Amino acid sequence: MSDNLARAPRPNWESTPDTASVPEPRHIEIVSPRSQRHARPKIVYALSAVTGVAAIVLAQLLLSVGISQSAYEVSRLQASQVELGRTAESVTEDLVRVSSPQSLAANAEALGMVSNSNPVYLRLSDAAVLGAPASASGSSAGTASLVPNSLLVGVPLVTELPQTTGQGASLGGSQAEVPAAVAPVAPAAEPNALPTPTTR
Amino acid sequence: MASSSRSSRRRSAATILILLVFVAVFVVRLVDIQVVRAETLSADSLGNRSVEQPVYGARGDIVDTNGVVLAGTVMRYDITLSPRNAAEFDRTTDDGDVTVTVAQAAAEVGALTGQTGDEILQIISGSLAADKDSDYAVVVRAVDVSVFRAIDKLDIPWMYAEKNPGRVYPDGAVAGNLVGFVSSGGEAQAGIELGQDACLASTNGTETYEKGADGVRLPQSTVTTVRAKDGGDVVTTIDSDLQWFVQQVLAEQAVATGAAWGNVVVQEVKTGKLVAVADYPSVDPNNVNGTPDAEDRGSRAFTAPFEPGSTYKALTTASVLDAGAATPLSRVVAPYRYLPPNGANVNDSSNHADLNLTLTGVMIESSNTGMSKFGELISDQQRYDYMSKFGVGSASESGFLAEESGTLRPFEDWDNQTKYATMFGQGLTTTAIQVSSIYQTLANNGVRMPVQLVAGCRHADGSMTDVPEAVGTPVVSAAAARETADILEMVYQKAWLAKTWEIPGYRVGAKTGTAQMPDGRGGYTKGYLVSVSGFAPGDDPQYVVSVSLADPVKLNSSAASAPIFQEVMSQVLKKYRAVPSGATAPALPGTW
Numbered sequence: 092m093s094d095n096l097a098r099a100p101r102p103n104w105e106s107t108p109d110t111a112s113v114p115e116p117r118h119i120e121i122v123s124p125r126s127q128r129h130a131r132p133k134i135v136y137a138l139s140a141v142t143g144v145a146a147i148v149l150a151q152l153l154l155s156v157g158i159s160q161s162a163y164e165v166s167r168l169q170a171s172q173v174e175l176g177r178t179a180e181s182v183t184e185d186l187v188r189v190s191s192p193q194s195l196a197a198n199a200e201a202l203g204m205v206s207n208s209n210p211v212y213l214r215l216s217d218a219a220v221l222g223a224p225a226s227a228s229g230s231s232a233g234t235a236s237l238v239p240n241s242l243l244v245g246v247p248l249v250t251e252l253p254q255t256t257g258q259g260a261s262l263g264g265s266q267a268e269v270p271a272a273v274a275p276v277a278p279a280a281e282p283n284a285l286p287t288p289t290t291r
Numbered sequence: 292m293a294s295s296s297r298s299s300r301r302r303s304a305a306t307i308l309i310l311l312v313f314v315a316v317f318v319v320r321l322v323d324i325q326v327v328r329a330e331t332l333s334a335d336s337l338g339n340r341s342v343e344q345p346v347y348g349a350r351g352d353i354v355d356t357n358g359v360v361l362a363g364t365v366m367r368y369d370i371t372l373s374p375r376n377a378a379e380f381d382r383t384t385d386d387g388d389v390t391v392t393v394a395q396a397a398a399e400v401g402a403l404t405g406q407t408g409d410e411i412l413q414i415i416s417g418s419l420a421a422d423k424d425s426d427y428a429v430v431v432r433a434v435d436v437s438v439f440r441a442i443d444k445l446d447i448p449w450m451y452a453e454k455n456p457g458r459v460y461p462d463g464a465v466a467g468n469l470v471g472f473v474s475s476g477g478e479a480q481a482g483i484e485l486g487q488d489a490c491l492a493s494t495n496g497t498e499t500y501e502k503g504a505d506g507v508r509l510p511q512s513t514v515t516t517v518r519a520k521d522g523g524d525v526v527t528t529i530d531s532d533l534q535w536f537v538q539q540v541l542a543e544q545a546v547a548t549g550a551a552w553g554n555v556v557v558q559e560v561k562t563g564k565l566v567a568v569a570d571y572p573s574v575d576p577n578n579v580n581g582t583p584d585a586e587d588r589g590s591r592a593f594t595a596p597f598e599p600g601s602t603y604k605a606l607t608t609a610s611v612l613d614a615g616a617a618t619p620l621s622r623v624v625a626p627y628r629y630l631p632p633n634g635a636n637v638n639d640s641s642n643h644a645d646l647n648l649t650l651t652g653v654m655i656e657s658s659n660t661g662m663s664k665f666g667e668l669i670s671d672q673q674r675y676d677y678m679s680k681f682g683v684g685s686a687s688e689s690g691f692l693a694e695e696s697g698t699l700r701p702f703e704d705w706d707n708q709t710k711y712a713t714m715f716g717q718g719l720t721t722t723a724i725q726v727s728s729i730y731q732t733l734a735n736n737g738v739r740m741p742v743q744l745v746a747g748c749r750h751a752d753g754s755m756t757d758v759p760e761a762v763g764t765p766v767v768s769a770a771a772a773r774e775t776a777d778i779l780e781m782v783y784q785k786a787w788l789a790k791t792w793e794i795p796g797y798r799v800g801a802k803t804g805t806a807q808m809p810d811g812r813g814g815y816t817k818g819y820l821v822s823v824s825g826f827a828p829g830d831d832p833q834y835v836v837s838v839s840l841a842d843p844v845k846l847n848s849s850a851a852s853a854p855i856f857q858e859v860m861s862q863v864l865k866k867y868r869a870v871p872s873g874a875t876a877p878a879l880p881g882t883w
Contacts, residue, residue, distance in 0.1 A: 177366070181436040184365055187461040192535035208536075208858055210794070210865035221871045223795030237542030238535055240463020241578035 193240045201248040340501045346515065347456045348493030351522035353470050353483055355531040356566070356746065360461055361470050362484065362576070367433035367457035370404065370442055374418040374425045376449040396447050403441045404431040432475070433457045458484075464575040465535045468590040469527070469568055469744070471692070472576035480579075481589060483525055483745070486692035490748035490757065493522040523756075524749040528564035533557065533866055537569040540858045541838075545571040548843035548851040551818070554592040555859055556727040558835040560826060562761060563731060563740025565689065566834075566863075568592045568724075593689070596697040596720035597839065600806025601657045602824045603716025605775060606729050607666050608654060610677035613737075613771035616668035619778050620649045622883050625661030633707040637663045640805070651778045652881030655785045657803065659715045666714030674713065675702035680739070680766040682728045683721055687742035688759060697721045716806060727837040730824045733779070734800070734832035737772035738763035776800050780829045780876035791853040792823065794861050796871035800832070801825025801856065803849035808842065818842030821849040823856040827864060830872045836860045 188194065196206070207227030213220055324332065353362035380396075381388045393415070398408030411430055418428040432455065434442075439452050458473045471482020479485040479492075496519035537555050545553045550571070557567040572587040582588050611617045625646045629637040639659050646656065653661030666674065678684065684699030697720045705713065712718035721729075724742055732739040740763045747755040767775075779800030783789065788803060804822040807815040824837040836859050843851040863869075 177436045177440075180366060184459065184461075187360060187363070191462045192465055192532055193463060196535070196539075208862040208865055210796075210861055210869075210871070212870050221796055221873065236539070237546065238464045238538045238573070239575045239578070239581065240465070241575050241581065242459070242461065242463060 188242045189246065191240055191243070193236050193238055194243055194246065197236060197243075198249050201250040337501075341499050342501075343497055343499045343516070344453060346496040346498045346517075346519045347454055348495055348519035349456055349521045350458065350473075350477070350493050351491040351524045351748075353487075353491070353525045353527065355466070355527055355529045355534070356564075357530065359531045361466050361527070361529070361531060362458060362460050364456045365435075365459045367435060367455050368439040368452040369432045369455045370400070370430040370434060370439070371451050371453055372415065372428055372430055372447075373449045373451075374415045374428050375423070376426070377415050378449070380448050382446060391447075396445065396450075399445055400430065400442055400447070400450070403438050404434060406431065458576075460576040462531055462535070463577060464573050465531055465538065466527075466529050466568075467574045467576045468570040468588075468592075469529065469691070470576055471589075472574070472579050482692060483527065486690060487525045487745060487748070490525050491522045494520040496520070521751060523751070526746040526749050526755070528559075528566060528743050528746050529568070530566045530866075533863065534567040534569060536862050537567045537859050538571070538573060540855055540862075541569045541571045542573075544851065544855045545840060545843070547845070548840065549845040550840040550843040550851070552587075552591055552595075553838070553840040553843075553852075553855075554590070554723045555839075555855060556592055556723050556835070556837045557859065557863055558727045558731050558742070558837075560731055560734045560832045560835055561740070562743065563728070563763075564743045564746075565724075565727075567859075568744070589693070590691065592723040592839075593691040593694040594722070596695045596722050596725075597820050597841070598719065598806045598809065599716040599721045599726050600804035600820065600822065601715055602726055602802050602804035602822050602837075603721070603729075604654060604657065604662050604714070605733060605779060605802050605824075606678065606681055606683075607662060607674070607714045608650060608778060609733055609737075609767045609771055609775040610674055611650070611665050611668055612774050613677070613767035614669045614673055617650055617665055619651045619774050619879050621665070622647065622649055623653065623661050623664040624648075625653060625656070625658040625664070627660070629660035629663055631663065631667065631707075631711060633710065635663075635707045635711045637711050647883045649879070649881055649883060651781050651879040652883075654778050654782050654802065655881045657786070662715050663711045666711070671702040671705060671710055675699075677766070678713075678719075680764070681732055682725055682739060682742075683719065687722075687724050687728060689724065689742045689744040690759075691744055694724070695722050697725055716804060720809075723837055723839050726822070726824055726839070727835050730826055730835045730837060732766050733772050733775050734826040734835060735763070735772070736769040737765055737767040739766045776826070776829065776832065777877055777879060779825065781879050781881065783825065783829075784876065785881060788823075788850060788853045791850060792825075792857040792860075794827070794857060794864065796873065797827055797864060797869075798829025798872065798874065798876050799825055799827040799860065800829050803853065805849050816842075818844075819847050821847070821852045823849055823852045825856060825860070827860055828869050828872065829876055830874055833867065833869050834860070834863045836863060 199206075205227040207225075209222070209225050209227070211220065211222035211224045349364045352360050352364065354360055377393050379390055379392045382391050394408060394412060397411035397415075400406075401408045401411050414428050414430060418425040430450070442450065443452065456477070458477065460467065460470065460472075469482055471480060471484035471486075473479050473484055479488045484491065496515065496517040498513055498515045500513045537557060541553055541555050544550075553571045555567065555569040556565065558565050568590060570590050570592055572582065572584075574582040574588040579588065612619070625639070625648045627639050627643050627645075631637070637660050640657075646652070646658065646661070648656060648658060648661050650665055652658075653665065678699055684697055686694045686696040699719045700709075705718070709718040728739065728742055741759060741761060743759050743761065745757070745759070747758040749755050777800075779802055780798055783792070783799045783801045786803065792799075792801060801823055802825065804820075804824070806820045806822070808818050808820050810816040818841065820839060820841050821843060822837070822839040824835070826832040826835045836856055838852040838855045838859070840852045840855075845851075864871075
């Protein structure tokens with residue numbers, strides 16, 4: 092429609108039918124004046140407004156219920172976080188205590204290990220032994236702890252722990268449960284490694 | 292008619308007036324309360340409801356060079372109660388509500404804290420006797436989490452727990468001599484705890500909470516007024532595993548030989564870092580009262596100077612070599628007794644015929660007379676200057692609390708005997724740290740590195756401050772240091788303890804010392820301080836080990852200290868993977 096809007100088409104007088112000539116039935120209707128029409132709102136508006144208000148009130152109610160519910164949840168979780176933090180701290184304290192050198196040495200000794208500070212090296216490239224190998228004597232440092240640690244008083248050695256089969260209940264207890272499914276794998280040959288005899 | 296209307300007008304006027312007066316009174320009162328006295332009143336009201344309590348910042352940790360915690364902070368709890376509210380209460384159990392009396396509650400708490408119920412009742416009554424409105428009394432301090440939880444579970448409405456961080460030393464006496472300890476109130480008392488308190492100290496904050504009329508804390512009312520600030524961590528250069536080993540070996544030998552005390556210093560040659568400083572006897576900082584003698588609670592390696600004796604001859608040798616007055620093969624005749632022209636009287640430890648010794652031989656035989664003949668080749672002032680440069684007479688850079696400087700009197704004040712005695716380590720005192728530092732200098736091509744015990748203060752954001760400077764100072768020339776090291780290697784191979792301290796495969800340089808101990812009244816006691824100082828591997832020295840044992844009554848010679856040197860040095864070489872080179876030390880003849 093690219094026509095110029097100013098160019099209104101002239102009415103075609105000839106083809107317009109003479110309406111006046113057709114008789115029409117008389118039709119009377121009461122028309123409310125404009126002011127009255129405005130003064131009487133439609134019931135649907137009222138309904139929608141009331142529904143809206145109700146919906147807002149309900150939503151607010153639900154929201155505040157939700158918020159206070161979450162507030163309890165938050166407070167409960169915070170309390171449990173504090174509790175867990177305390178547990179973590181006390182467990183860490185225990186762990187640090189048993190990983191002290193005194194505890195490790197006493198446990199190693201209880202398991203039959205002997206300290207040997209004789210430094211000897213095996214050079215892989217030419218299988219040279221550096222240093223003079225000597226077997227460890229049980230009498231070297233560690234037979235009795237001369238470096239006290241009062242935190243370890245009353246802490247049992249691994250060998251004194253009750254033998255339980257519960258998983259992870261004690262250091263030595265879960266051996267029976269370790270599945271034998273892990274087939275012994277020959278260690279991968281290191282570069283420069285010595286040729287190792289395979290035993291079957 | 293007119294009079295009645297006038298009286299009614301008067302009545303209404305009066306009513307209005309009265310109303311106005313009332314309103315005015317209320318307004319004045321309102322302004323007074325809401326504006327004039329508002330702050331005081333609201334503070335008062337809050338004061339009635341609210342309780343302020345401290346929030347503790349955590350004191351920093353002391354860690355070893357690998358981050359192993361030597362001293363840490365753990366949360367402990369002070370159990371307190373409100374005496375005026377102590378009354379029987381109802382406890383809900385599975386069988387319905389049960390009334391618990393104060394005595395019952397006290398007995399239950401006592402069973403957990405190790406007190407008797409009566410003791411707790413006495414705390415309540417004693418506190419009420421002092422103040423009948425008493426709202427606060429401490430039942431027990433510093434209980435751990437499990438006790439705190441058990442008490443919490445008792446649900447006693449008038450009993451509360453306050454956080455109170457405690458100090459714990461997970462490794463016990465390992466480095467207890469260095470770390471020090473804090474008092475039960477958390478005040479630093481000794482060692483690094485006190486010396487580095489500026490780094491470790493935390494700032495406490497406060498928090499306020501509100502409580503109801505029954506003394507119960509209102510939920511969600513906690514307001515943090517001042518935020519607590521945690522302290523920084525002190526990173527030391529100590530290796531806790533090695534420290535334990537050294538302490539164990541030292542204690543074993545000290546007990547076996549009946550020594551009064553002893554110490555072992557292990558120092559890194561290239562950096563001057565102390566990797567282990569063991570003392571015997573030592574303290575377990577968790578149980579300070581277990582070490583009754585206060586002198587045993589610190590580190591004698593830093594605080595107890597002694598006359599070093601023959602280990603000091605290495606310093607004299609290096610001085611003479613550096614001054615160009617002699618070579619390792621220069622010859623002297625070492626008699627048993629040497630009477631220099633100035634009137635001094637120098638003896639060797641045992642009677643012997645005149646020996647034709649080189650400088651190397653003098654060191655191997657540890658001859659005082661031979662050393663005197665070399666020492667007198669340079670002036671007293673020269674020797675004094677060398678000693679000062681080696682760090683004798685001044686406290687090291689370690690920054691250890693109350694570190695002693697030792698005694699080195701100015702050379703002008705030396706009497707004739709002292710002039711010679713100072714050549715073989717008598718007439719002056721050094722700490723074990725200073726002796727170690729002398730050997731570190733010799734092993735490090737004559738460059739003395741500052742002694743380091745603390746690597747710095749690490750803050751929460753990971754930044755390090757107070758990092759000590761590690762710039763070495765040349766003391767003697769590299770050639771003189773190397774020649775001295777070669778001589779010490781010959782001493783290690785040839786001296787009478789060669790079999791005792793042998794570490795097969797390695798080149799080691801070492802020297803013994805057996806010095807008389809001063810009795811503190813200008814004379815000497817019968818006891819000896821026996822020592823061994825040395826370094827390894829000889830081809831490229833990495834570590835210095837210096838052992839001192841005071842008055843080992845069962846074995847009064849350096850044979851008592853040599854096994855410690857051997858074991859500790861072996862462990863050090865193994866631990867730090869110092870591979871033996873298999874080469875042999877250059878041979879230097881000791882006699883001619």
